Amino acid sequence: MASITLEKITKAWGAIKGVDAIDLEIRDKEFMVFLGPSGCGKTTTMRMIAGLEDPTEGNIIIDGETVNEVDARDRDVAMVFQSYVELGELLDRKPKALSGGQRQRAALARAVVRHPQVFLMDEPLSNLDAKLRLSMRGQLKHIQRKLQTTTVYVTHDQIEAMTLADRIAIMDKGKIQQLGTPDEVYNNPATIVVAGFIGSTPMNLIKGDIENGTFVAPGTHVAKAGKGSRKNVVLGIRPEDVSVVAKSKGNFTAPLFTLEPTGDQTLAAARNDAQMVVARAARDFRQEIGSDISFAFAPDRIYLFDGASGARI
Numbered sequence: 001m002a003s004i005t006l007e008k009i010t011k012a013w014g015a016i017k018g019v020d021a022i023d024l025e026i027r028d029k030e031f032m033v034f035l036g037p038s039g040c041g042k043t044t045t046m047r048m049i050a051g052l053e054d055p056t057e058g059n060i061i062i063d064g065e066t067v068n069e070v071d072a073r074d075r076d077v078a079m080v081f082q083s084y085v086e087l088g089e090l091l092d093r094k095p096k097a098l099s100g101g102q103r104q105r106a107a108l109a110r111a112v113v114r115h116p117q118v119f120l121m122d123e124p125l126s127n128l129d130a131k132l133r134l135s136m137r138g139q140l141k142h143i144q145r146k147l148q149t150t151t152v153y154v155t156h157d158q159i160e161a162m163t164l165a166d167r168i169a170i171m172d173k174g175k176i177q178q179l180g181t182p183d184e185v186y187n188n189p190a191t192i193v194v195a196g197f198i199g200s201t202p203m204n205l206i207k208g209d210i211e212n213g214t215f216v217a218p219g220t221h222v223a224k225a226g227k228g229s230r231k232n233v234v235l236g237i238r239p240e241d242v243s244v245v246a247k248s249k250g251n252f253t254a255p256l257f258t259l260e261p262t263g264d265q266t267l268a269a270a271r272n273d274a275q276m277v278v279a280r281a282a283r284d285f286r287q288e289i290g291s292d293i294s295f296a297f298a299p300d301r302i303y304l305f306d307g308a309s310g311a312r313i
């Protein structure tokens with residue numbers, strides 16, 4: 001049994017707040033992923049759980065016990081560090097002869113064989129090449145499910161977060177923006193930050209207004225998008241929910257800016273002076289760059305956000 005509870009934990013250095021009053025309940029056996037842009041406080045939060053950093057305020061509770069005053073070595077957690085150089089310094093046997101990626105794998109293996117109550121992993125796959133990363137990702141998930149060890153995993157790679165996590169805590173500026181399962185954060189993003197962060201081709205975010213229920217922006221017209229009238233609204237639609245259509249049926253029309261065939265699909269980006277919108281088109285879709293293209297938005301896949309606060313409407 002090792003649940004982890006963070007109660008209003010804050011880490012400040014003078015005026016800088018690296019972590020700002022985070023409340024979080026990590027369940028026993030859970031695979032929790034901290035996801036967010038560089039500097040959002042992922043490593044700092046993890047280091048406080050490990051006992052390598054003291055919180056300025058708040059409590060850390062592991063397995064029912066408040067561990068604020070408990071030494072790192074007595075917390076029964078195994079941490080894999082973000083930087084393998086740092087790791088090299090901390091291990092008795094320095095694996096000098098290994099490459100960065102090999103050291104990361106050795107560090108992972110060491111963490112696993114210790115059989116701790118909690119795994120803390122800070123971007124443990126960051127030094128691996130793309131192919132190895134993919135294979136390690138699968139193995140890591142398999143091992144964690146098999147050992148059922150509570151795991152906190154830090155990454156800024158949203159695909160890694162989606163594929164590994166039971167739940168994801170999406171962080172920004174020292175706070176948790178949203179906590180949910182991969183499906184929840186993908187299908188129900190609470191804020192513009194979450195919407196823009198989750199999804200391998202990011203969600204299109206279009207700034208405009210709602211006029212009598214119709215969303216209006218340069219080159220954009222989406223009837224029945226909302227209710228009433230409202231200024232400063234951001235409409236979100238994922239590229240996979242945008243299709244290429246005849247102009248009369250389009251919600252967005254602009255000159256084709258670029259085509260990106262990736263083999264299994266072709267991404268088509270159209271751009272006007274105000275914004276760019278990307279559609280996932282068929283793999284064999286081709287059209288001349290610069291010619292007008294029209295996109296339709298799947299009506300039930302449209303998200304609306306308040307342009308000022310970023311919150312979902």
Ligand SMILES: Nc1ncnc2c1ncn2[C@@H]1O[C@H](COP(=O)(O)OP(=O)(O)OP(=O)(O)O)[C@@H](O)[C@H]1O
Pocket residue numbers: 013016017018019036037038039040041042043044045082156
């Ligand atoms: N010792 C310190 N003194 C002052 N500020 C710090 C210190 N350590 C971290 N910070 C600041 O706290 C914030 C959070 O840092 P942290 O290392 O937790 O970010 P991160 O989310 O892990 O980022 P990355 O993805 O780049 O590793 C950053 O703005 C960082 O500059």
Ligand SMILES: [Mg+2]
Pocket residue numbers: 042043044082122
């Ligand atoms: Mg970090």
